[in-house]
Amino acid sequence: MERYPPIADHGLVGDLQTAALVSSQGVIDWFAAPRFDSPSIFASLLDHDGGGHFLLAPEHPEGTWRQLYYPDTGVVVTRFMSPDGVGEIIDYMPVLPGPTASDRHSLVRIVRSVRGTVRFRLVCRPRFDYARATHELDLTPDTATFRAPGTTAFLQSTIPLERDEQDVRGAITLNGGESAAAVFTVCAPGGEAPPPPTTERITEELWENIAFWHGWVRTSRYHGRWTDMVHRSAITLKLLTYAPTGAPVAAATMGLPEQVGGERNWDYRYTWVRDGSLSVRALLDLGFVEEAARFTRWLGDRLSAREGPDDEPLQIMYRVDGDPHLTEEILEHFEGYRGSYPVRAGNAASDQLQLDIYGEALYALAEGREIGEQTGYHGWKALAGTLDWLVDSWDRPDEGIWETRGGRQDFTYSRVMCWAAFDRGLRLAATFRRPADTVRWTQARDAILEQVMERGWNDKEQALVQHYGGDVLDASLLLAPRVGFIAPRSPGWLNTLDAMDRVLVSDSLVYRYDPQASPDGLRGSEGTFSLCTFLYVDALARAGRLPQARYTFEKMQTYANHVGLFAEEIGPSGEQLGNFPQAFTHLSLIMAATTLDEALDGPHH
Structure with a gap:
């Protein structure tokens, strides 16, 4: 993970109430919720060691990286190419319907092996309230619950999760055509975890997101x-x-x-x-x-x-x-x-x-x-x-x-x-x-x-x-x-x-x-x-x-x-x-x- 990537080395994803930056090496290094002007949750772009980040990338990132938007959408695709295989990370936020403010915001991250074998690693280190608040972690094999004053966040993943002090990490090996997902959801204190991600639900939601943007641009x-x-x-x-x-x-x-x-x-x-x-x-x-x-x-x-x-x-x-x-x-x-x-x-x-x-x-x-x-x-x-x-x-x-x-x-x-x-x-x-x-x-x-x-x-x-x-x-x-x-x-x-x-x-x-x-x-x-x-x-x-x-x-x-x-x-x-x-x-x-x-x-x- 690059200590401070160039400012321009990012794509933007959002749900029309807040937004996140994803670097071209698969790191969410800026995210504030529930609104644009809320205190940050991931801010390693402003303090690498203490700001918090969410990495989902190949375990051995030596290779060629390319990041692009799926045409005419707000969906970011980050592709990794190496002699062993081609991996892909798809990042988006489900667009929230209507003009009602929501206290629930999700970052959806999909990884897949396009060709060959790729081992991905996950590191999720939220730092709430501009990294001024401490949080508690409850962990099950597929759900991490982060509780901080004023905020509850869930990380749900088909990648097995393990504790890293008050943060989580994980890894998975994918062969050609296989995929996995991780969804980070922020909500109000006491909020309930959303349904766990499944390949079918995430795929359907992704195409709904693409259809929204295509319909708007038309x-x-x-x-x-x-x-x-x-x-x-x-x-x-x-x-x-x-x-x-x-x-x-x-x-x-x-x-x-x-x-x-x-x-x-x-x-x-x-x-x-x-x-x-x-x-x-x-x-x-x-x-x-x-x-x-x-x-x-x-x-x-x-x-x-x-x-x-x-x-x-x-x-x-x-x-x-x-x-x-x-x-x-x-x-x-x-x-x-x-x-x-x-x-x-x-x-x-x-x-x-x-x-x-x-x-x-x-x-x-x-x-x-x-x-x-x-x-x-x-x-x-x-x-x-x-x-x-x-x-x-x-x-x-x-x-x-x-x-x-x-x-x-x-x-x-x-x-x-x-x-x-x-x-x-x-x-x-x-x-x-x-x-x-x-x-x-x-x-x-x-x-x-x-x-x-x-x-x-x-x-x-x-x-x-x-x-x-x-x-x-x-x-x-x-x-x-x-x-x-x-x-x-x-x-x-x-x-x-x-x-x-x-x-x-x-x-x-x-x-x-x-x-x-x-x-x-x-x-x-x-x-x-x-x-x-x-x-x-x-x-x-x-x-x-x-x-x-x-x-x-x-x-x-x-x-x-x-x-x-x-x-x-x-x-x-x-x-x-x-x-x-x-x-x-x-x-x-x-x-x-x-x-x-x-x-x-x-x-x-």
């Missing part, structure tokens, strides 16, 4: 040039969405570093208003209207929960159930991925002021008639009240989209998205004939545009810059033409693109900004930001620079991992960095692909 209306990558990104977004509320998390993991050995190690298992709102456009582009509509209902509930007219209408992020409390703590007993300390649980950035979220929220609510029509009278009153508040609040320094911890600035992108909030609010009011203070909204929208073009423009750089009075370029502004703030082929915007190309683009990959030129309150550096690279593709396509856009998009695909997944960043050696997989990256891939397809199919290409 509803996509994307038939463009990059179907495999787009559908893999859509499945990843689905896997990262908490089905009971429709809220997507930013990533499946916490604490994975933006720079190995550095301190930029955040908990991303929450729902950002920004990320979720932009996912609405990506999902609608593919025809997934129900998923988009469910998030906008969640978003509307957050707006309606505002207590008073002077309160901030939205927090930048929430737990998947809408809980606004995300207290940040440092898990001092975890050494961090390859020594990247500290490991943080919770996220203190939830208290930041980031005014751009109102633009993304309104952008989502205005992006489809089907969604807009669901905004009833009380929902509209909450939305209009938000814009009335923003009229008096947009002209303030804030922390900006990147959640820097270096103090508030007059960030240009925040103002651009406030412009988008008023622009989309005016459209919604006109389309659905709703009562609104359109005079003040219009005045605010126009004042923002004039202010940005006067104070956000830098004559020396000949570009829009990160914040007023500065000269730092910022890739977040790549969204400006997409939301209609600036014409995508206007001279000022083309000059801004050229400046970004000189300063932020490195061999087609895009940095979000230069932290050395714009101190962000944190030590160290970071890699190129994958979201920004796809936003760059989108902007290039809109600017008519199609050869460059296509080259950048297709080159970026070569940085995906072996199963088509992206983390947050790409480091100087091409390695993936940050939490994994990241929803923001995958939704921006979808946005870039659909924009580029449309441009390439256009009459002038």
Whole structure:
């Protein structure tokens, strides 16, 4: 078992309420339950010795490994090839039906010998509550019961199990065509063990899971040039969405570093208003209207929960159930991925002021008639009240989209998205004939545009810059033409693109900004930001620079991992960095692909 496999060396499985990472050598080294944001049970990716893991792999792993997804599904297949035989591990989580939160979640692991003889070994070492809780073990030959405060877990297997102190291990030799299974189920304290696994039941459940994913993907209306990558990104977004509320998390993991050995190690298992709102456009582009509509209902509930007219209408992020409390703590007993300390649980950035979220929220609510029509009278009153508040609040320094911890600035992108909030609010009011203070909204929208073009423009750089009075370029502004703030082929915007190309683009990959030129309150550096690279593709396509856009998009695909997944960043050696997989990256891939397809199919290409 590799001490710390590369971040990208994983596939993702999930049941639409939580998720797990399985390495390409058969190790579950990240799993939290019952929700994405619950304390971990397996976390050896954050502390190899103490975090806990679940290994199921050939006993002698010297050979060739290959991991893939069963096409158009969330089922991971890990294959091992050696002179003695070919073994296979199939990992998935049964998709939970309906919108009801469940306290029972199962990881299903099937091993089989495809050809020859393969001996598999099993090691299951759960470490509950971020490895802070002790557990008791009861063991029978086919069932291990782990009892910890607040949680009971069962490991049931057709592989004979034996005690290893408070953990379990096992081994089995399989000949060609033979298979075995192990099912790890987490439930509430006192929960009963599920029926023991049988080959027939597990096989039937596997094909039901495959049929679910195939049926869902069939509803996509994307038939463009990059179907495999787009559908893999859509499945990843689905896997990262908490089905009971429709809220997507930013990533499946916490604490994975933006720079190995550095301190930029955040908990991303929450729902950002920004990320979720932009996912609405990506999902609608593919025809997934129900998923988009469910998030906008969640978003509307957050707006309606505002207590008073002077309160901030939205927090930048929430737990998947809408809980606004995300207290940040440092898990001092975890050494961090390859020594990247500290490991943080919770996220203190939830208290930041980031005014751009109102633009993304309104952008989502205005992006489809089907969604807009669901905004009833009380929902509209909450939305209009938000814009009335923003009229008096947009002209303030804030922390900006990147959640820097270096103090508030007059960030240009925040103002651009406030412009988008008023622009989309005016459209919604006109389309659905709703009562609104359109005079003040219009005045605010126009004042923002004039202010940005006067104070956000830098004559020396000949570009829009990160914040007023500065000269730092910022890739977040790549969204400006997409939301209609600036014409995508206007001279000022083309000059801004050229400046970004000189300063932020490195061999087609895009940095979000230069932290050395714009101190962000944190030590160290970071890699190129994958979201920004796809936003760059989108902007290039809109600017008519199609050869460059296509080259950048297709080159970026070569940085995906072996199963088509992206983390947050790409480091100087091409390695993936940050939490994994990241929803923001995958939704921006979808946005870039659909924009580029449309441009390439256009009459002038």
